[in-house]
Amino acid sequence: MTDTSSKTQQDTDGEARRKDRPILRVAALSKRFGGTQALSDVDLEVAPGEIHALIGPNGSGKSTLIKILAGYHHAEPGAVAELDGEPFDLGHATTSRHDRLRFVHQELGLVGELSAIDNLALSHGFARTALGNIDWPQMARRTTALVQRFGVDIDIHRPLAKATPVQRTVVAIAAALQGWEGGRGVLVLDEPTAVLPPGEVARLFDIVREIRDGGAGVLYVSHRMDEIFALADRVTVIRGGRRIATRPVAELTPRSLAELMAGEETHTAPDTDHRPAPSTASAPSVLQIRGLRAGPLRGVDLDLARGERLGITGLVGSGHEIVPYLVCGAHTGPVSGRLRLPERSEQWTEARDADTLGLPMVPADRAAEGVIGDFSVGENLTLPLLRRLRAKVGRLHRRRESALVEDWIRRVGVRTAGPGARITTLSGGNQQKVVMARCLAQHPPVLALCEPTAGVDIATRLQLYDLIERQAAEGMGVIVCSSDTQDLLALCTRVLVVRDGQIAREISGRDITERALVHAMEGTE
Numbered sequence: 001m002t003d004t005s006s007k008t009q010q011d012t013d014g015e016a017r018r019k020d021r022p023i024l025r026v027a028a029l030s031k032r033f034g035g036t037q038a039l040s041d042v043d044l045e046v047a048p049g050e051i052h053a054l055i056g057p058n059g060s061g062k063s064t065l066i067k068i069l070a071g072y073h074h075a076e077p078g079a080v081a082e083l084d085g086e087p088f089d090l091g092h093a094t095t096s097r098h099d100r101l102r103f104v105h106q107e108l109g110l111v112g113e114l115s116a117i118d119n120l121a122l123s124h125g126f127a128r129t130a131l132g133n134i135d136w137p138q139m140a141r142r143t144t145a146l147v148q149r150f151g152v153d154i155d156i157h158r159p160l161a162k163a164t165p166v167q168r169t170v171v172a173i174a175a176a177l178q179g180w181e182g183g184r185g186v187l188v189l190d191e192p193t194a195v196l197p198p199g200e201v202a203r204l205f206d207i208v209r210e211i212r213d214g215g216a217g218v219l220y221v222s223h224r225m226d227e228i229f230a231l232a233d234r235v236t237v238i239r240g241g242r243r244i245a246t247r248p249v250a251e252l253t254p255r256s257l258a259e260l261m262a263g264e265e266t267h268t269a270p271d272t273d274h275r276p277a278p279s280t281a282s283a284p285s286v287l288q289i290r291g292l293r294a295g296p297l298r299g300v301d302l303d304l305a306r307g308e309r310l311g312i313t314g315l316v317g318s319g320h321e322i323v324p325y326l327v328c329g330a331h332t333g334p335v336s337g338r339l340r341l342p343e344r345s346e347q348w349t350e351a352r353d354a355d356t357l358g359l360p361m362v363p364a365d366r367a368a369e370g371v372i373g374d375f376s377v378g379e380n381l382t383l384p385l386l387r388r389l390r391a392k393v394g395r396l397h398r399r400r401e402s403a404l405v406e407d408w409i410r411r412v413g414v415r416t417a418g419p420g421a422r423i424t425t426l427s428g429g430n431q432q433k434v435v436m437a438r439c440l441a442q443h444p445p446v447l448a449l450c451e452p453t454a455g456v457d458i459a460t461r462l463q464l465y466d467l468i469e470r471q472a473a474e475g476m477g478v479i480v481c482s483s484d485t486q487d488l489l490a491l492c493t494r495v496l497v498v499r500d501g502q503i504a505r506e507i508s509g510r511d512i513t514e515r516a517l518v519h520a521m522e523g524t525e
Contacts, residue, residue, distance in 0.1 A: 112161030329355025
């Protein structure tokens with residue numbers, strides 16, 4: 001064999017080995033926070049051209065693993081990591097190879113005070129003119145091109161704090177994909193579809209598949225089984241900080257995957273559990289709304305019955321997502337219309353004064369709108385109840401406060417080191433339970449929920465379903481505003497579908513199916 005043919009054969013063999021080896025390999029990954037072992041000897045491999053799902057209960061260690069890969073946390077000594085066969089240090093975000101590790105975190109990592117243009121520039125810099133000034137027209141064109149890929153209308157000059165959760169999610173994904181050339185790299189997506197409606201989820205899936213087909217690897221963190229079975233090639237399950245199994249998705253069923261997650265037999269696949277709700281047709285109204293107008297809404301009328309679980313849904317921009325904010329007086333823009341709580345008063349309240357009704361809400365963006373990160377679990381829970389907890393001298397009645405906090409932690413099943421623990425030490429699902437407890441502790445006649453299961457695992461999702469059902473059974477009227485059809489199927493007696501700012505369809509009882517919901521949202525009945 002000549003030297004040339006030998007060299008060619010070596011190149012061919014080298015390329016074959018390169019194609020066979022994983023793009024990302026992590027071994028013996030461990031992490032401890034004080035007395036808590038968050039991860040213990042976790043192994044993970046992502047192959048080229050693979051969508052690899054990472055799934056596990058809240059607190060299992062998924063977010064910790066992602067943050068170590070991103071350089072936010074350092075791994076314990078002994079961990080091994082390779083990117084395309086080259087070793088790199090886990091926990092060093094400044095390593096140049098990390099340019100081929102792209103992330104969309106669950107918290108999105110955006111600066112709310114800045115526009116979409118500025119947020120995208122934070123990671124990839126500003127375009128410059130020949131004189132060195134910022135080329136704002138070029139920046140606007142670049143940003144518009146990135147966000148238009150998702151088909152979502154967004155004002156790229158407006159602070160993201162004023163954008164919807166869906167719009168912020170799209171900006172975060174666009175930021176991660178800036179300059180993405182595919183090939184030998186890994187895109188890490190941590191719950192990217194938490195607040196995206198079906199149409200946007202489908203568009204995101206198409207983009208993820210394009211990246212995979214280009215030879216890159218995708219590490220996809222999700223709590224939703226339907227997404228895993230629709231998108232992933234393999235799935236790794238972690239529980240209690242340990243890797244339980246890695247399996248081809250084709251070899252699993254929703255039940256068998258749920259069993260791996262829960263560590264015990266699961267008799268009903270959580271993603272197909274449709275719980276029939278009792279009829280509330282004869283129950284009296286606890287909330288009436290007439291002529292509600294705000295943003296894209298163009299005159300919405302609705303009645304909510306005592307004990308009813310009313311779903312409100314629609315595509316992005318239809319206006320469905322702002323209804324709970326309007327009901328609770330949390331909408332900041334111009335609004336008109338009237339609301340009434342018939343069992344409290346015959347008087348109508350102007351929509352602009354809806355906050356005087358005192359109805360609580362579980363907001364869509366838990367991190368930005370639901371919790372105060374510097375406060376403890378107990379402080380977050382009792383924030384709207386301080387007046388009730390005052391002692392005669394004007395100070396808080398600490399014993400009464402402590403009893404209330406412990407009672408609600410027990411009722412909703414919050415897993416925490418104690419009421420004094422910072423809320424940010426809890427998993428997303430447990431933070432959601434605290435927000436829910438804060439609302440329920442006010443004993444309202446109506447509870448408004450926005451994307452109630454966004455970013456929570458399957459077990460917590462079912463716990464929240466049970467909690468909501470119990471409250472409705474006791475007579476509370478519940479509004480479930482969600483883009484997640486699973487929530488609507490599992491919870492709702494009736495669903496109102498909003499399209500072009502108006503209620504376009506009402507679906508009740510057993511007519512509430514995923515097919516009916518999607519067709520009603522898309523206008524393709």
